[in-house]
Amino acid sequence: MKKTVTLSLLVTGMAVFGQFKEDSIQFSKISSEILNNGKGYTELKDLTKNIGNRLSGSEAYEKSVKWAEQKLRDAGADKVWLQEVMIPVWVRGKESLQIKTADGQWKKLKMLSLGNSEGTGGKDVSGEIIMVKSLEEYDRLTESQVKDKIVFFNHPFNQSYAQTFIAYREAGAYRRSAAILTAKKGGKFAIIRSLSSAFDDVPHTGNMRYEDNISKVPAVTIGNTTADELEKLLKNKKVTAKLNSNCGMKGEKLSHSVIGEITGKKDQSVIVVGGHLDSWDVGEGAHDDGAGIVQSIEVLRTFKKLGIQNNHTIRAVCFANEENGTKGGKQYGKTARDSNEKHLFAIESDAGGFSPRGISLEMDDKNSTQIQSWVNLFLPYGVYNFDGKYSGSDIAPLHEMGVPTAELVPDPQRYFDIHHTEEDTFEKVNRRELLLGSVVMTQLIYMIDKNW
């Protein structure tokens, strides 16, 4: 009896080892193919340099739709199509922020309106600046202290965290809620210190929110250096700010997400890999999220090139309008639900084209435990961290429908130096780091396609 058990354990052990070896060889083939022949880097150059930034509603975004359609065909997708989606049209227009002290001259500040912010309708709006360092400090201010003032939310990005996304989420509360908070106490507009890990003067735009029945006051952002200077000035003097901006929401427009797939050989249940095709209207949207787009297209290309016979349908989705509405993701989820299309799994890459370190898993324990059991296959590629519990915002609607979702976790140190700025350019992307992200997503999808 004992011998039999030992033997059967041995046989199981050998089968497990044989399986590991086979998967490990496939992982290596995927890595070699992409690191040697990957097209993602040159495609990202094309997207960033020949189209550039591509905010929802812009002509550039429409160009990028055609571009993605072509690239998915080039990658060898069996089917490529556009998915209709109504997207908001926000336009920056002219904008200028000036400050002055009682004894001084007006001085222009380097600034950006936050995305989705209304402007001043081309008129000057001015008032005295009051500064707060935290939401708690703002909460303590009375309405009469804020009335007709300009509120400067000067909360610094916390450099202490080794994981920058924690600092980003903390500081993000200010970007999202500053306008609402300011309006509630009768302030005229809000100035927000940028969510930036860099020691420079580059303002970082990004999404802000309004609430129904609360006045839509403008929200603008300034870089770290300007914020420091303003703070210093406010220590000794009253400072007046004057904003003039034509920014604003200009209705909606019909546009598209772009989808390509390789048909499943066994069934048509769908594995999604995606990123968002839109970007903010400054810089080139290289890391955010040109990277996720070219990485996702590369996954399809690699399956085709290596002739991997996928059981399930593998679909690359270039989502529309992540930055200021996530309408693409919402429409994709709705369409999947309406058409009763079974989704097996979805992964998004939207944290920059940096060296991958992990995969964040938003799914039940059974599924996440299985993926975590593959860690030794991933370790040679620098991927060790499966502890995150979130996934991308474009695939959140799929997650709400019960689909196991995930996000690629790249190294987070450089992202918030350049995120949503004029500095998010192709030059900031490294070829091997970008391609490795695609390697890891292809490897994961290979495993899920085979085992689920």
Added chain:
Amino acid sequence: MKKTVTLSLLVTGMAVFGQFKEDSIQFSKISSEILNNGKGYTELKDLTKNIGNRLSGSEAYEKSVKWAEQKLRDAGADKVWLQEVMIPVWVRGKESLQIKTADGQWKKLKMLSLGNSEGTGGKDVSGEIIMVKSLEEYDRLTESQVKDKIVFFNHPFNQSYAQTFIAYREAGAYRRSAAILTAKKGGKFAIIRSLSSAFDDVPHTGNMRYEDNISKVPAVTIGNTTADELEKLLKNKKVTAKLNSNCGMKGEKLSHSVIGEITGKKDQSVIVVGGHLDSWDVGEGAHDDGAGIVQSIEVLRTFKKLGIQNNHTIRAVCFANEENGTKGGKQYGKTARDSNEKHLFAIESDAGGFSPRGISLEMDDKNSTQIQSWVNLFLPYGVYNFDGKYSGSDIAPLHEMGVPTAELVPDPQRYFDIHHTEEDTFEKVNRRELLLGSVVMTQLIYMIDKNW
């Protein structure tokens, strides 16, 4: 009895957990201090922009000695001194490589002589180029096939490896041995394809070797694009190359390594953290190894600033002449042996100022197992990989004396794009990535100082 055991296990368990919590708080203090107040980034800017590259024997190297001395004092070292060391003086001089086909004109190639290579004494040396792709292919050539020829070692850097250092070591064999191999079969000089992961035309210099009693023929290197073009040309035509170079070794010179330390409170046994102060003579020596220098100085600064009472002496060593002789490391080892100075541990940072991923451990199992047992303290800082078994070349002499040694393991994707080139500049270094390397070394030294 059983109760007693359970209780005692519980007590031990709580003590272990209490210890973990205490260390974890200290890790966090170290990280916050360095990420918020670290001086390494601005010091690296000063070193690279105001001194620049600093090859052994150059005036710039001597400036960097004074610079490091001052920075160690600024960091609060209890003692700072220079350690005398004889270093080789290699000088690049003028250099030019041209090629031509029978029906063509002479055409200048972008090139660099390899470090330590002799030149042509200012005369033209020319001959027909023969190309090999591998050492095996070269081995098959007869002496008459190589005699009076120029050998082009066109071995490409293997992009397939996720771990670029494997590709670097493979390709490194060509850089180190090309001149010897060429001379042995009567060739006139060697052209080596650069050890480069970039798809560009930047030549990468680096150390090469000669052997006694074998003619010292020159060895030069060309970037990837030029190498590809030359390969294409050689497919159809005979190509002649002409080298004219004044490079060469110009004897030796007395110079210095720079050392600073915080005296041990319990004993004077030494923990070393270091990098090399010299660099190649192109670019700014920012990642290689200005990064290791400022990171090491930061370790001392952080111990002083946080008032950590170190049991043992903590010493930052800025080694002379790593690149073309490792005389600084050798002299340091010799001095330690001659003076019977006990060394507890040594770590070097010499793989670039990128986001840290691990610590490579060259020591016996007992010590490495203990360090590996601290992995959960390091994981929040992105450090998970303790599998490497090597350490830096400057501390190899210490290792040979039985000292446990280690090396910081940063992300390896970008290093060989710029290593030993004009592109290794301050702009390629990210503040947080650089400082995190110092965080991790300070944390490790804190643990070793406390537990060893």
